[in-house]
Amino acid sequence: MTELFLLFLSSIFVHNILLSRFLGCCPFMGVSSKLKTAQGMGAAVVFVIVLASCMTWLTYNFLLVPLHLEYLYTMSFILVIAALVQFVELALKKLNPVLYKSLGIFLPLITTNCAVLGVAVLNMNENYGLVAALVNAFGSSLGFLLAISLMAGIRERIESNEGIPECLKGLPMALITAGLMSIAFMGFNGIIK
Amino acid sequence: MNIMDVMINPLILMGVMGGVFGVLLAIASIVFRVQQDERIGLIRAALPGANCGGCGFPGCDGYASGVVNDGVAVNKCSVGGEVVAKKIAAIMGVDAGESVPMRAFLKCKGTHEASPRNLIYDGINDCRSAAMIPGGSPNACPFGCIGLGTCVSVCKFGALSMGSDGLPKVDVDKCVACGACVANCPKGIFTLVPKAADVIVACNSHWKGPLVRKVCSAGCIGCGICAKICPVQAIEIQNDLAVIDQGKCIKCGKCAAKCPAKCIKTGESGQAPELEQTA
Numbered sequence: 001m002t003e004l005f006l007l008f009l010s011s012i013f014v015h016n017i018l019l020s021r022f023l024g025c026c027p028f029m030g031v032s033s034k035l036k037t038a039q040g041m042g043a044a045v046v047f048v049i050v051l052a053s054c055m056t057w058l059t060y061n062f063l064l065v066p067l068h069l070e071y072l073y074t075m076s077f078i079l080v081i082a083a084l085v086q087f088v089e090l091a092l093k094k095l096n097p098v099l100y101k102s103l104g105i106f107l108p109l110i111t112t113n114c115a116v117l118g119v120a121v122l123n124m125n126e127n128y129g130l131v132a133a134l135v136n137a138f139g140s141s142l143g144f145l146l147a148i149s150l151m152a153g154i155r156e157r158i159e160s161n162e163g164i165p166e167c168l169k170g171l172p173m174a175l176i177t178a179g180l181m182s183i184a185f186m187g188f189n190g191i192i193k
Numbered sequence: 194m195n196i197m198d199v200m201i202n203p204l205i206l207m208g209v210m211g212g213v214f215g216v217l218l219a220i221a222s223i224v225f226r227v228q229q230d231e232r233i234g235l236i237r238a239a240l241p242g243a244n245c246g247g248c249g250f251p252g253c254d255g256y257a258s259g260v261v262n263d264g265v266a267v268n269k270c271s272v273g274g275e276v277v278a279k280k281i282a283a284i285m286g287v288d289a290g291e292s293v294p295m296r297a298f299l300k301c302k303g304t305h306e307a308s309p310r311n312l313i314y315d316g317i318n319d320c321r322s323a324a325m326i327p328g329g330s331p332n333a334c335p336f337g338c339i340g341l342g343t344c345v346s347v348c349k350f351g352a353l354s355m356g357s358d359g360l361p362k363v364d365v366d367k368c369v370a371c372g373a374c375v376a377n378c379p380k381g382i383f384t385l386v387p388k389a390a391d392v393i394v395a396c397n398s399h400w401k402g403p404l405v406r407k408v409c410s411a412g413c414i415g416c417g418i419c420a421k422i423c424p425v426q427a428i429e430i431q432n433d434l435a436v437i438d439q440g441k442c443i444k445c446g447k448c449a450a451k452c453p454a455k456c457i458k459t460g461e462s463g464q465a466p467e468l469e470q471t472a
Contacts, residue, residue, distance in 0.1 A: 063210075068202075076206070076207065079210055079214065080214075083218060090221045091221065094224075
């Protein structure tokens with residue numbers, strides 16, 4: 001139990017998927033200019049990563065391992081994730097239009113997000129059991145939500161700051177901010193042994 | 194394990210997985226089908242399909258669903274104008290409302306002759322880039338047209354062309370008032386005016402008279418003669434720049450005739466006879 005809790009904490013802070021594993025950086029830059037859209041994206045990522053990790057874990061352990069085709073994991077994971085996201089989108093549209101609307105455009109965008117595939121592959125590499133894999137997935141995606149929300153909050157404040165030189169406005173400043181945030185998150189290193 | 198197993202197992206696995214997912218998705222798309230409001234399709238068909246974004250939506254599809262789902266006004270399409278507004282109104286069963294046909298207007302007369310260039314700009318051939326140099330413009334007048342033709346390149350309707358005098362020309366018949374030039378001009382020189390408007394101040398400078406004189410011979414010096422002479426008090430000097438209230442203007446043309454800088458443009462709409470220029 002303690003181990004799972006530590007895994008959960010470390011996947012949020014120490015091994016933050018955005019700021020220390022550097023996965024899923026595209027939405028980190030692309031959809032972090034407004035806090036609200038960033039949170040929408042983050043929520044969608046939590047949703048998809050947990051579901052996808054569950055499915056890919058089952059695929060790997062009950063399909064690829066028995067058939068000795070472990071080396072096909074990249075292809076089959078992508079296939080599973082893409083189909084899963086499409087399916088979830090169709091189902092949500094019908095069954096829960098409110099949730100569908102709030103996740104909106106982000107759901108199909110995440111299909112090809114490397115963070116999703118990354119967590120699935122990490123789970124496989126670390127030989128996690130199903131519960132540990134799910135905890136890791138939930139923690140990692142919460143870390144994504146945390147990082148992208150922080151980033152969006154900072155960027156909103158940067159936008160309204162007049163003092164920034166013209167040549168640094170927008171993306172350059174965002175990149176510098178991301179670098180500083182990443183350094184700050186390095187401070188979590190070593191709190192969990 | 195022989196070579197066939199190595200080849201065939203993965204093929205079967207991926208094939209079966211792909212096939213199963215395909216079938217599942219096909220079934221899901223039937224089971225979870227959502228009825229779309231058929232009016233969205235009808236409105237989309239009625240729209241011109243220019244996808245210019247003049248209505249404030251990402252494109253014609255966005256506007257169509259905006260009208261049906263969010264109750265957006267039916268007369269937002271400036272490309273289609275009144276005709277399309279009436280069609281959409283008929284589909285939605287509402288009143289089209291008034292929509293005044295608009296067009297883009299260039300608030301600058303700073304030709305190569307009238308307004309000298311301060312320096313030779315040799316950077317990226319785009320006004321938005323040229324506007325970033327110190328001073329805000331390669332021209333002597335920081336309010337005026339830079340003349341690199343960014344507006345011409347963003348106009349999707351071919352309504353703008355670069356004149357030999359260094360200023361873009363608006364083709365009033367082709368202009369649909371989508372607002373692309375207004376949004377992309379770094380100097381904000383373009384404005385949308387009613388197509389019927391015929392007496393408009395063609396200057397954007399908020400500098401005081403003597404300064405304007407130094408940089409441009411056709412700039413508004415804020416002298417206020419036009420405001421005094423106007424029989425219907427339609428002109429006001431705001432921030433050293435004359436502004437004509439198009440709602441009050443009776444198109445008499447007296448202001449244009451008396452303007453010492455000749456910065457009031459007349460007769461551009463093509464709907465009024467050429468005004469007499471009695472200077």
